[in-house]
Amino acid sequence: MGLIQIPKLQIGDLEPRIPIVQGGMGVGISLSGLASAVANEGGIGVISAAAIGMLEPNFSRNFKEANKRALRREIKKAREMTAGIIGVNIMVALTDYYDLLQIAVDEGADLVFLGAGLPLKIPKTLLPNSSRKAAVKVIPIVSSARAANLIFKYWERNYNHVPDAVVVEGPLAGGHLGFKKEQINNPDYALEKILPEVISVLKPYEESFNKSVPVIAAGGVYTGADIYKLIQSGAQGVQMATRFVATHECDASTAFKEAYVKCKKEDLTIIDSPVGLPGRAIKNRFLEKISARIKKPVKCPWKCLKTCDFKRSPYCICAALTNAKKGILEKGFAFAGANAYRINTITSVRELIKTLLLEYKRAAAQADFAQVSGLS
Numbered sequence: 524m525g526l527i528q529i530p531k532l533q534i535g536d537l538e539p540r541i542p543i544v545q546g547g548m549g550v551g552i553s554l555s556g557l558a559s560a561v562a563n564e565g566g567i568g569v570i571s572a573a574a575i576g577m578l579e580p581n582f583s584r585n586f587k588e589a590n591k592r593a594l595r596r597e598i599k600k601a602r603e604m605t606a607g608i609i610g611v612n613i614m615v616a617l618t619d620y621y622d623l624l625q626i627a628v629d630e631g632a633d634l635v636f637l638g639a640g641l642p643l644k645i646p647k648t649l650l651p652n653s654s655r656k657a658a659v660k661v662i663p664i665v666s667s668a669r670a671a672n673l674i675f676k677y678w679e680r681n682y683n684h685v686p687d688a689v690v691v692e693g694p695l696a697g698g699h700l701g702f703k704k705e706q707i708n709n710p711d712y713a714l715e716k717i718l719p720e721v722i723s724v725l726k727p728y729e730e731s732f733n734k735s736v737p738v739i740a741a742g743g744v745y746t747g748a749d750i751y752k753l754i755q756s757g758a759q760g761v762q763m764a765t766r767f768v769a770t771h772e773c774d775a776s777t778a779f780k781e782a783y784v785k786c787k788k789e790d791l792t793i794i795d796s797p798v799g800l801p802g803r804a805i806k807n808r809f810l811e812k813i814s815a816r817i818k819k820p821v822k823c824p825w826k827c828l829k830t831c832d833f834k835r836s837p838y839c840i841c842a843a844l845t846n847a848k849k850g851i852l853e854k855g856f857a858f859a860g861a862n863a864y865r866i867n868t869i870t871s872v873r874e875l876i877k878t879l880l881l882e883y884k885r886a887a888a889q890a891d892f893a894q895v896s897g898l899s
């Protein structure tokens with residue numbers, strides 16, 4: 524077993540020691556603390572830019588400036604805490620998406636993960652050019668081969684360039700989901716089903732651009748054995764979020780982490796988010812009041828999401844998620860992946876990664892043994 528090594532994830536010239544990306548988690552769940560801890564263990568740490576400015580004093584005076592200021596500070600802080608690989612997750616649906624992208628580029632993020640919408644139009648600063656050796660790596664997050672193909676086709680036509688990797692997120696993920704409600708439990712949309720579809724859609728682009736485009740699998744990845752299975756199915760890495768919430772280094776409040784430790788399977792529920800997508804969250808009194816329509820529509824001074832229909836929404840999702848981050852769960856709720864109920868303790872990022880690698884090696888050794896003994 525000592526000889527078994529987890530394969531490398533290579534994204535252009537970036538080569539993390541372990542093929543684990545910590546998924547970006549807003550609002551304020553993955554900031555410099557969690558991202559740098561993951562990067563220090565050899566993974567890719569990711570800061571979520573979503574409504575990051577709501578954590579600033581006086582954010583309401585100038586929401587966009589607060590977002591930019593807070594993101595800049597968190598990237599700088601992460602850089603002070605690690606020499607490892609740091610990315611930024613930016614939702615395409617944010618009204619200040621381009622401003623935040625520019626901050627990530629200016630502050631030298633290694634990669635940007637772009638989800639909740641299709642990253643079709645991108646600024647020139649994201650494209651490689653002769654004067655700058657290492658452009659930031661661009662990684663779209665998709666939930667279907669169709670979405671991957673749309674992005675790659677658009678980039679090929681308009682930029683003669685394609686993204687550096689792709690995250691494929693299945694329906695067991697936490698937070699906003701790229702599926703219709705009725706698709707979530709349909710096996711045709713399971714991660715194991717969509718992963719090979721995305722890989723095969725990317726093949727012709729890899730050939731015509733003579734570049735490898737690694738695929739990173741996400742959504743419900745819980746153990747090292749899960750990582751082993753996904754790598755066997757063609758993924759070059761995994762993105763995990765839920766498991767990283769229950770770590771000391773995670774930037775959420777203790778109350779938020781404890782909501783994970785305490786939750787049961789039946790507490791995990793699908794909500795209709797004001798963003799216009801379904802989302803997976805832990806049921807609580809706040810969400811019950813929302814679904815009973817006890818809460819009143821909000822007024823929205825800054826319109827942070829292109830897709831949020833705030834006039835019809837019973838609450839502000841950014842305020843609710845910011846409250847939850849701070850531990851004020853009576854005025855908010857926690858997003859969580861479908862496996863959150865399996866968590867029963869808070870650990871350190873180092874211990875978690877050690878366990879995942881051990882489980883990976885065990886699964887690989889078992890598969891090898893089954894093969895040589897003719898059991899498989």
Ligand SMILES: Cc1cc2nc3c(=O)[nH]c(=O)nc-3n(C[C@H](O)[C@H](O)[C@H](O)COP(=O)(O)O)c2cc1C
Nearest residue numbers: 546547548549638696697698742743763764765860
């Ligand atoms: C609390 C929480 C917040 C999240 N916030 C974001 C976000 O801001 N942007 C994003 O692209 N994905 C977000 N996600 C999705 C994760 O990055 C990740 O892809 C997904 O949860 C992976 O599944 P897992 O949680 O089962 O590991 C969030 C997930 C959770 C649990």
